Amino acid sequence: MTATPASRVPPAPEVLRAPLTVEFPFTRSLGPVQSAFLTGLRERTVLGVRTTGGRVLVPPVEYDPENAEELRELVEVGTAGTVTTWAWNPEPRRGQPLATPFAWVLVRLDGADTALLHALDAPGPDAVRTGMRVRVRWAAERAGAITDIACFERCEDRGQREPTPATSGTERRAAAEPRLHSGEFDDPVTGIVAPARLDYTYTPGRAQTRFINALAERRTTGERCPSCRKVYVPPRGACPTCGIATSEQVEVGPRGTVTTFCIVNIKAKNLDIDVPYVYAHIALDGAGLALHGRIGGIPYDQVRMGLRVEPVWTEDGRHPDHYRPTGEPDADYDTYKELL
Amino acid sequence: MRDVAIVAFSQTDHVRGSEEISEVEMLMPVLHDVLGRTGLRTGDIGFTCSGSSDYLAGRAFSFTMALDGVGAWPPIAESHVETDGAWALYEAWVELLTGEADTALVYAWGKSSPGSVRDVLTRQLDPYYLAPLWPDSVALAALQAQALVDAGETDEPALAAIAARSRTDAADNPHAQLRGARAQGDYVVRPLRTGDCPPVGDGAAAVVLAAGDRARELCDRPAWIRGMDHRIEPHSLGVRDLTDSPSTRLAAEGAGAFERPVDTAELHAPFTSQEVVLRKALRLGGSVRINASGGALAANPVMAAGLIRIGEAAAAVHRGASDRALAHATSGPCLQQNLVAVLEGEPHAR
Ligand SMILES: [Zn+2]
Secondary structure, three states: OOOOOHHHOOOOOOOOOEEEEEEEEEEEEOOHHHHHHHHHHHOOOEEEEEOOOOOEEOOOOOEOOOOOOEOOEEEEEOOEEEEEEEEEEOOOOOOOOOOOOEEEEEEEEOOOOOOEEEEEEOOOHHHOOOOOEEEEEEOOOOOOOHHHEEEEEEOOOOOOOOOOOOOOHHHHHHHOOOEEOOOOOOOOOOEEEEEEEEEEEEOOHHHHHHHHHHHHOOOEEEEEOOOOOOEEOOOOOEEOOOOEEOOEEEEEOOOEEEEEEEEEOOOOOOOOOOOOEEEEEEEEOOOOOOEEEEEOOOOHHHOOOOOEEEEEOOOOOOOOOEEEEOOOOOOOHHHHHHHO | OOOEEEEEEEEOOOEOOOOOOOHHHHHHHHHHHHHHHHOOOHHHOOEEEEEOOHHHHOOOOHHHHHHHHHOOOOOOOEEEEOOOHHHHHHHHHHHHHOOOOOEEEEEEEEEOOOOOHHHHHHHHOOOOOOHHHOOOHHHHHHHHHHHHHHOOOOOHHHHHHHHHHHHHHHHHOOOOOOOOOOOOOOEEEEOEEHHHOOOOOEEEEEEEEEEHHHHHHHOOOOEEEEEEEEEEOOOOHHHOOOOOOHHHHHHHHHHOOOOOOOOEEEOOOOOHHHHHHHHHHOOOOOOOEEOOOOHHHOOOOOOOHHHHHHHHHHHHHHOOOOOEEEEEEEEOOOOOEEEEEEEEOOHHHO
C-alpha cells in the first residue's frame, strides 16, 4: 500500500442537504370480514366477529389470534362503549384524527370483548379516565375506512350501569347482546387506499458530497481504494471488495469509453428525449468502473463498444446532460474489457 | 448440537444526528473494530447478516449500500432482516448451529435523524385499522403505561426512578447518547414524560459469532449462547393485555432463562413503563443487575438497540462481570415481538 499524499486528502466538506418526501397510496384489497366491517362503518354499523370460543373481536379479524381458526360469524355491536385505557396527546401530529389536543383511547364497545383504538374528543386530560363511557362520532362523509369513525366522544347514557374494566364479558353482554349480522350491504367496499407520506432531510455523506461538489465545478471525481487501488465513480465511501474506506480523491475523465449500451425505444414520462436513444455504460479515463449516461450527437445505430466519448454540460446542469463522440479512434477492447 | 458464542462486540458512539456521514461511513469503523477484536478479516467470515429498515432511510434496498462496508466481493453468504439486528443475530446463530459456517458477522444500524421516527414507526402498524390514524410510537407506549398505572403496577414516581437509574448508569457508558441523570420534563403523551422516552438518535453495532473451538481461539472468555427464542403477540393492541408480555415469557422459557438465575439482564425497553412489563414477564428479582449500560433509555438507535442489548450482555461475560446474562430485544409497538437470549461464560476462565 502506498502512502497517500496529505494534500490529496480533502477537508471534510460542508454537509449537503435536501428535502426528500416519500409518498405513496397503498392500495389494499379486503377479505370478507374486513370488507364487512369497513362497509358497516360507512353505514354507521359496527361489526365484530365471534370466535369459536364465544369471544367477540372488535375490530374483527379473519383468523382467531389464539388458535388461528378461520372466523366468519359476524355480529353487530354497540356504538357506545367503555374506555379500557387512554393517553393524553397534547400535540396532535399530521394525519391523526383530531387537530386539537385529544386522548388516544382503547374502547371496548358494548357487546365486544376486545378494544378498538381511536381518538377521544375531550376538553382536557382531567375529563378522561379509564372506565368512562364514550360513543362513536361518525364522520360526515364516510367511504368505508377506519376514519369513518371521526373519533369518540363522551356520553352519559345513564340508562346503563357503567361497567368497570374488571366486569366479565358475560355480564357486559347481558347489557348489550351482540346481534348476528349477515355482513351484507349494498355496494360493499372491497379495498382501501391508504395514503402514506413521510418527510426526510436527505444528506449524502462525505464521499457523495465531495462527488456532488466536484460536479458543480464540472469535474468528475472518484475515490481510490487504498488496498486494491480501484477507483470508484461515483464514490460511496467504501470499497465493496475490500470493505474499507476510500478517501483518496482522483479526478477522472472527462473523456471515456463506451463499454456496453442499450437502445431505448420507450419514451419516459416527464423526459424530453426523442426515442430511440442510447443509454450506455461509460468508463471514464482513470475510473475503475463504468457509470451510466446517455449518448448523443451520433445516430443511435452507430453507437458501438469502444466508442470514445466526452461529457456535454448544459447551462445550468448539475451533471453531464449526455456524452458525445470525441472523434478519436475507438478504444482497443483489451483496455476496457475488465470494466464490462 | 454445537456450541456457539459471541466473541466480539462493537458499537458507535450514539448521537442525535450524524448528517455528515452516510450509513456505510457510520458503519465501517464498527465493522473494522469488531473484526479487529478477533483478528479476523472480512474474507474469513462464513456468514454475514444485518438488520435495518428502509423506512428509516427513506430509500428502497438501503441495506445494499451498507453492504459496501463488509467486502462483499468475491460473493459472500449474506442475509438481511428488515428489523432489529437482534433477529439478524438469531438467523446467524441458526446458520452456525446447522454447521454451514463456523463464524458469522452480524451488524445493524439506524439513522433516525433524517426523518421523524415517531411518524416512521406508524408505518409498521396494521394498515387497515391502525395506520390510517397515525398513532405514533410514544402514543402507543403511553396507552400501555396508563394500563399499568390503572392496574396498580407502577406510577409516575416509579417510572421516573427507572429513567434516573438508567441514565445514571449510562454515565459509565462512553457510547451512550444521554449520559447522567436529567429532569423528567413535560408530558410527551401522558402519562409518559420526556424522561420516560428514549432519545432519538443514530448509531450502529456489530458482533462476531463463532462455533466451538473457533470461539475459544478468538476470545479469552466467549459468551456462549445457551439458548435463544423469539415470540410474537396478537397483532391487535385491543386483544392484548398490555400490562403483561406472554411472548417474552415464552421466549425466555424457550431460551432456558428460568432454568437458573441470571446475574445480569440487558432489557430492550425503549420506554420506562416497558421495563415494568419485562421485569414481571422475566421474573427478574432485585439481585439482577439490569441495564448497566443505561439501556435504550440512554441510546436507542432504532434497529440496532436490540442487538446492542445482546452485545452489552456478551461484553459483560467477556470481561468477567457476568457468568450468566439475559439479553432481550423487542420490535413493534408495546413490546409486540420479543427475543430472549441467555449467555454464559465458562467459570474456569475467570
Ligand atoms: Zn479495494
